[in-house]
Amino acid sequence: MTDLPLTGVRVVDVTDGLGESCGRFLADLGADVVRVERPGGSASRRTEPIESGISIPFALDNANKRVVVLDLDSDAHRSRFLDLVAGADILVETTLAGTPAGRGLSPAEHLERHPELVVVSISGFGQTGPYADWAATESVIYAMSGVLSRSGEPGREPLLPPAGLVEQSVGVHAAWSALLGYYDRLRTGSGQLVDISAFETVVHGFDPGFGVQGSAAAGRRDDFPRGRPDAANFYPVLRCADGQVRICLLAKRQWRAMFSWLGEPAEFADPAFDTIPARFAAADRLHPLIEELFAGRTRDELVAEGAARGIPIGGVLRPAEVLANEHFAAAGTLVDAELAPGVTARIPSGYVKIDGRRAGFRHRAQSADAAADLWSETPAARELTSDAAEPGTHPFTGLRVLDLGVVVFGAELGRQFADHGAHVIKVENRDFPDGLRQSKRKDTLSPSVAWGHRNRRSLGVNLRTDEGRKLFRQLAADADVVLANFKPGTLDSMGIGYDELRKINPRIIVSDGSAFGSTGPWNTRLGYGPLVRAACGVSALWRYSDSDTGLSDGSTVYPDHIGGQVAAVAVLAALIARLSHGRGAEIEVAQADTALVALGGQLVRESLAPGSVSAVGNTDPFAAPAGVYPCAGDDEWCVVTVRDDRDWRSLTRVIGRDDLADDARFGLADRRTENREEADKVLTEWLSERTPVEAMTALQEAGVPAGAMVRLPELLTDPHLSARDAYTQLEHPLLPAPLPTAVRVARFTSIPDAPLHPAPLPGADTHEIAVGLLGLDDAEYRRFVADGILQPLEESAR
Structure with a gap:
């Protein structure tokens, strides 16, 4: 496919482990990604699970890439590598902090040699700070980021989420950061170094404790x-x-529909139950009534009836059911593909559709004996933009974005552009308010609105009227991007879909997100993140065991945040392509596709070995000791992962049990997994006498991945996050106190941190936009307001 947005963009990929999916996403979008591996292949080629002789995670994360094997200790091979980098636009690498300089291979040395290069350095904890040299695994990141403390059932140990979600978060944010740096280079002519920390990516970008939250908050x-x-x-x-x-x-209307379906029971007739907290408080009485109503109906019947009544309901599917699901096959989300010679499996194809075609799997990961040409094609001509700027300015200065997005997905998507200088206009209708605005408490602003809507302006307009839609089209004629996440077909039904808007503005880029996409039998299903992950198998695996009927993912809204970030990457890729050909694009992101890509390792394994995938709780099927362990104190826990025999020897030294280093029960990885209970007992005895931080520090200093379980408030005083200035204070006139907020996810050497302009109240900028951008005179403006077409900020809200 030569019409993908990143066609002609050259990427050198020197990743191994966390972050490999970054290059895969860029390759899906059309970039020429050349993966550099050492002789014998990268360590990640041996990452479990391995089925039919292939590492499933490696096969998925490295599809669509080319491979070249180079021994960087060889002068000739090192010279070839440097020539490869010299021809690249972006270098993505996972060099550890503290790698010796002088060989010409460190990120800083690459940038010094090629000032126009964008160097993305991915590591567990970033290039600076007290944890910079520490080892990271998915479970360690879960523990230290605050995710683990919120996962599980009351009275039980904290529960690790399914594997793959951390790697996805890192890959998507790294792809965004790489393209942001590249877009900035196209404006300024200068490259830069981008420091990506997996830890901060999950703290700020997975489901942040101090960021946009779901209604359940x-x-x-x-x-x-x-x-x-x-x-x-x-x-x-x-x-x-x-x-x-x-x-x-x-939403209130959803509850009212449920109340009617229940037969309007008198005990829930009080208007107080229109609020989420009141229904939470009465759950012990309310939910049994609903369950009784549901008892005689199947999942599909309930989903259909819910849709007819406007009540969001979703079935909980297991991985095998997901693989056999008719919708995911019809939508092209899951496809049958050859992962290795003679090995075919059902796999997630990719994240997005662009102009109706999926940007996804094209060819399998190449073998370690491949010999790719340095660069096989002439890159696309991309000159500096007409608004060329000085380095150190916001990359999206001058872009105009019309933001119709709602709730978490919409807030996260629009914020990526607002934070980096775009003129983002949030288009709102007071009769159908954004769900985030409905979650406020008393007379204060919702913290989620303050976090998610910062740096925007607000236009109140009724798009359910002909004149309101006419005004929107007038704005779109001079806009760059339109963002939305409604039920598929909503924009088209209103006459403001991509096909209509490109007639008046061929350069327009329209991003339309939904729960399950625009094609397939589920295309009109209502969906929030919790329903999406239930339908995609994430919820079924996010529990202590397959025999547990309770699910433990209730406190998260995953995949909303990551879905919004995926859409942002695709929009940015389309903006980059537009610099070459001048055309806009239609982008479609289904949250379900986001969840399925993250769960790809489990789905592919189930496809290759039916019945092999189940909820494993805190047990790592491929390593021991590995899991969540109690420490000294009340509800204090530490995650430890012994990845290999070297880690085991280091651990035995730390805990004072050198006698176990070569013990026949534990000396080799397969023996440790066979004797998991005994290995866990040895570690638990040592941990029980130490606090999580003491244990984590001692183990990490010996090179063993370990992470103390951190609660959300503790993130604000974490020494590493503090050293990297990860948080600042966000103020708003309607907030009783400043809110802790993320300064950034990635650290750029040139791109500045986001400004912190307060989130607007609904319609606060209506007059300014109507007069300044739409050119209305005062008489026209007053008439539109009187007719309810334009909706300025109500006096009572000032």
């Missing part, structure tokens, strides 16, 4: 008590005739 306690939050009622899972369904009653 209205029922969360602010004092952060010990133990797991009682989150089962946030997005409850209920039994039905053929399994389980999840229900999301968030």
Whole structure:
């Protein structure tokens, strides 16, 4: 496919482990990605799970790339590598902090030699700070980022989420950062170094404790008590005739529809139950009533009835059911593909559709004996933009974005552009307010609005009127991007879809997100993140075991944040392509596709070995000791992962048990997994006498991956995050106190941090936009306001 947006962009990929999916995403979007491996192949080629002789994670993360094998200790090979980098636009690498300079291979040396190069350096904890040399695994990052403390059931140990979600978060944010640096280079002529920390990526970008939150946050306690939050009622899972369904009653209208379906029981007739906290408080009485109603109906029947009534309901599917699902096959989300010679599996194809075609899997990962040409094609001509700027300015200065996005997905997507200088206009209708605005408490602004809508302006306009849509089209004629995430077909039905807008503005880029995409039998299903992950198999694996009926993912809204970030990457790729050909694009992102890509390792394994995938709780099937272990104190936990025999020897030294280093039960990885209980007992005895931080520090200093379970407030005082200035204070006139907020996810040497302009109230900038951009005179403006077409900020809200 030569019409993909990143066609002609050259990327050298020297990653091994966390971050490999960054290059895969860029390759999906058309970049020529050349992966450099050492003789014998990268360590990640041996990453479990391995089925049919191939590493499934490696096969997925490295499809669509070319491979060249180089021995960088050889002068000739090092020279060839440097020639490869000299012809590249972007270098993505996972060099550890502290790698010796002088060989010409460090990120800084690459940049010094090629000032126009964008160098993306991915590591567990970043290039600076007290944890810079520490080892990171997915479970360690979960523990230290605050995710683990919110996962699991009350009264039980914290529960690790399914494998793959951290790697996805790192890969997507790294892809965004790489393209942001490259777009900035096209404006300024200068490259830069980008420092990506997996730790900060998950702290700020996965499902942040101090960032945009789902509606369930209205029922969360602010004092952060010990133990797991009682989150089962946030997005409850209920039994039905053929399994389980999840229900999301968030908006008032959804509750009223459910109340009617229940037969309007008198005990829930009080208008107080229109609020989320009141329904949470009454869950012990309300949910049994709903479950009784659902008992005689199947998942599909309930989903269909819910859709007819406007009630979001989704079935809880296991991985095998996901693989056999008709919708995912029809949508092109899951495809049958050859992962290695003679090995075909059902795999997630890719994240996005561009102009109706999926930008996804094209060819399998190449073998380690491949010999790619340095650069086989002439790159596309991309000169400096007409608004060439000085380095150190915001990359999107001059871009105009019309933001129709709602709730978490919409807030995260629009914020990526607002934070980097775009003129983002949030288009709102007070009669159908953004769900984030409905989650406010008393007379204060919702913290999620403050976090998610910062740096925007707000236009109040009723797009359900002909004149309102005419005004929107007038704005779109001079806009660069339109962002939305409604039910598929909504924009088209309003006459403001891509086909209509490109007639008046051929350069327009329209990003349309939804739960399940525009094609396939589920295309009109209602969906929030909790329903999406239930339908994609994530929820079924996010529990202590397959025999557990309770699910433990109620406190997260995954994949909303990552789905918004995926859409941002695709929009940015389209902006880059537009510099060459001048045309806009239509981008489609389904949240389900985001979840399925993350779960790809489990889905492919189940495809190759049916029945092999199940909920494993805190047990790592491929390593021991590895898991979540109790420490000294009340509800204090530490994650430890012994990856290999070297880690085991280091651990035995730390805990004072050198006698176990060569013990026949533990000396080799397969023997440790066979004797998991005994290995866990040895480690648990040592941990029980230490605090999580003491244990983590001692093990990490010996090179063993370990992470203390951190609660959300503790992130604000974490020494590493503090040293990297990871948080600042966000103020707003309607907030009782400043909010902790992320300064950045990635650190750029040239791109400045985001400004912190307060989020607008609904319609606050209507007059300014109507007069300044639409050119209305005062008489026209007053008429539109009187007719309810334009909706300025209400006096009562000032």
